[in-house]
Amino acid sequence: MADVVRLTKRYRGATVVDDVSFRVHTGTITGFLGPNGAGKTTTLRMMLGLATPSVGTVAIDGRPLGELSEPWRHVGAVLESNDFHPARTGRDHLRVLARLCDIDDARVDVLLDLVGLTAAGRRQVGGYSLGMRQRLGLAAAMLGEPRLLILDEPTNGLDPVGVRWMRELMRSFADAGGAVLMSSHLLAEAQHTVDQVLIIDQGRLIADAPLGELVPPGGDLEDAYLDLVTGTAGAVR
Amino acid sequence: MSAIASERLKLTSTRSTTWLAVSLIGIVTLAAVVHILGFETAMVDDATEQRSILTDIGVSMGLVFAAISGSLAITSEFRHGTIRPTLLKNPDRISLLNVKLATQSLIGAALAAAAAAYAIGLSSAFLGARGLALELDGGQIARLVIGAGIGGAGFAVAGLALGALVRNQVPVVVGLLIWTLFIENLLRAGVPSIARFAPGSLGRAIAAPGPGQFDGLLVAAVGLTLVAAAGFAATRAIFIHRDIN
Numbered sequence: 001m002a003d004v005v006r007l008t009k010r011y012r013g014a015t016v017v018d019d020v021s022f023r024v025h026t027g028t029i030t031g032f033l034g035p036n037g038a039g040k041t042t043t044l045r046m047m048l049g050l051a052t053p054s055v056g057t058v059a060i061d062g063r064p065l066g067e068l069s070e071p072w073r074h075v076g077a078v079l080e081s082n083d084f085h086p087a088r089t090g091r092d093h094l095r096v097l098a099r100l101c102d103i104d105d106a107r108v109d110v111l112l113d114l115v116g117l118t119a120a121g122r123r124q125v126g127g128y129s130l131g132m133r134q135r136l137g138l139a140a141a142m143l144g145e146p147r148l149l150i151l152d153e154p155t156n157g158l159d160p161v162g163v164r165w166m167r168e169l170m171r172s173f174a175d176a177g178g179a180v181l182m183s184s185h186l187l188a189e190a191q192h193t194v195d196q197v198l199i200i201d202q203g204r205l206i207a208d209a210p211l212g213e214l215v216p217p218g219g220d221l222e223d224a225y226l227d228l229v230t231g232t233a234g235a236v237r
Numbered sequence: 238m239s240a241i242a243s244e245r246l247k248l249t250s251t252r253s254t255t256w257l258a259v260s261l262i263g264i265v266t267l268a269a270v271v272h273i274l275g276f277e278t279a280m281v282d283d284a285t286e287q288r289s290i291l292t293d294i295g296v297s298m299g300l301v302f303a304a305i306s307g308s309l310a311i312t313s314e315f316r317h318g319t320i321r322p323t324l325l326k327n328p329d330r331i332s333l334l335n336v337k338l339a340t341q342s343l344i345g346a347a348l349a350a351a352a353a354a355y356a357i358g359l360s361s362a363f364l365g366a367r368g369l370a371l372e373l374d375g376g377q378i379a380r381l382v383i384g385a386g387i388g389g390a391g392f393a394v395a396g397l398a399l400g401a402l403v404r405n406q407v408p409v410v411v412g413l414l415i416w417t418l419f420i421e422n423l424l425r426a427g428v429p430s431i432a433r434f435a436p437g438s439l440g441r442a443i444a445a446p447g448p449g450q451f452d453g454l455l456v457a458a459v460g461l462t463l464v465a466a467a468g469f470a471a472t473r474a475i476f477i478h479r480d481i482n
């Protein structure tokens with residue numbers, strides 16, 4: 001569903017993503033883990049065409065993003081939890097994006113309902129809580145019925161009910177034949193959610209394995225993670 | 238065209254453009270009070286003087302606001318982060334800028350032409366109240382309004398180009414104000430031979446003849462179009478390759 005091959009990003013000589021290759025599989029939720037500054041967001045931005053790789057390629061459904069005639073049918077994403085005009089209503093935010101994809105307003109209302117913002121959708125986003133913004137961002141990502149969802153720290157700032165809601169949504173999305181790639185720092189939560197684990201550290205991919213392989217029965221994802229990144233854990237770059 | 242429909246809804250779903258238009262009307266009103274009501278009779282009673290004042294308070298202000306409108310069309314996307322969801326749905330950055338070019342040149346033309354028309358109407362009323370009259374003929378009035386419209390389109394495109402290059406809203410708007418209100422005036426006083434080519438001089442020259450400007454309407458219009466088009470083409474080439482954080 002998504003193929004990342006030898007992806008590398010250098011900013012003025014500093015290599016922040018270093019020869020990273022992985023694949024996101026249909027029907028799975030892949031957790032993208034790693035310390036602050038490891039290169040997760042940079043990798044996701046390159047996958048989504050917002051940043052140009054220094055080296056390497058990304059294919060979504062077998063083709064580069066720029067060659068997909070209707071990219072919204074292939075991939076939807078949330079990178080920041082606050083990418084909204086504060087004076088626009090939540091519903092209008094979605095309608096603006098729907099126009100770009102030739103999607104009608106009926107689908108907008110379906111999505112508002114799905115994320116629980118039907119009533120709030122008529123209000124300006126400036127008055128939304130963090131959880132409501134996360135939900136609105138997710139609705140925008142799902143607007144074009146994509147098969148791949150790319151989410152940067154989607155549970156960041158959600159309350160326990162919201163976290164469970166997000167987990168169940170991702171699960172049913174994957175079960176319906178989609179795929180999810182999500183970055184996270186919440187390892188206990190990720191252990192509940194993901195099937196496949198990618199760990200990146202200082203720009204290099206140091207683990208790419210099914211959860212069950214990385215974590216022994218009864219074990220902790222946190223322990224496995226700390227074993228792998230111990231040398232650098234706690235260092236902020 | 239779906240991208241144009243999206244851009245239109247972007248503009249109508251917030252009040253930014255309305256506020257811009259209201260501010261413009263406020264400033265033109267203030268300027269008309271100062272110039273038409275405030276100046277002594279000898280400074281406002283003949284056609285040449287009136288034309289020059291109307292270029293200052295109507296056309297020039299309209300051009301500045303057209304440029305600001307063009308710049309906000311892109312800088313507000315960066316300021317609020319909406320550039321990301323927009324490009325995630327349509328990664329074609331050239332089409333994004335082209336759509337903004339189309340919509341903003343219309344809005345810029347409308348803002349500047351409306352400012353000129355409003356300035357003329359209000360000034361005429363103020364002159365009447367002083368027992369004077371608007372001495373411009375129909376052709377001169379038409380040229381002020383239509384010229385402001387043509388100039389406004391060019392200024393909106395130039396503002397859009399600057400916004401796409403710098404991205405950061407406050408420096409762009411401050412830069413536009415400093416350029417149009419100060420630097421061009423300094424140029425005009427200091428090096429008039431170069432100042433003729435400055436966007437503000439070109440824009441004014443389309444609307445009315447004046448000292449230190451190109452004489453022909455057509456020359457000025459072509460000049461401004463070239464300046465705006467070159468700026469837009471250059472920043473578009475940069476914009477499509479730069480990373481978006």
Ligand SMILES: Nc1ncnc2c1ncn2[C@@H]1O[C@H](COP(=O)(O)OP(=O)(O)OP(=O)(O)O)[C@@H](O)[C@H]1O
Pocket residue numbers: 011016034035036037038039040041042043237480482
């Ligand atoms: N535009 C940029 N210019 C220069 N350096 C950058 C840029 N964007 C990111 N970096 C650097 O790249 C490195 C990786 O950043 P990135 O945001 O990808 O990390 P991350 O894994 O998402 O971290 P976090 O968990 O804190 O979100 C950091 O050292 C960061 O400073």
Ligand SMILES: [Mg+2]
Pocket residue numbers: 040041042152
């Ligand atoms: Mg990050």
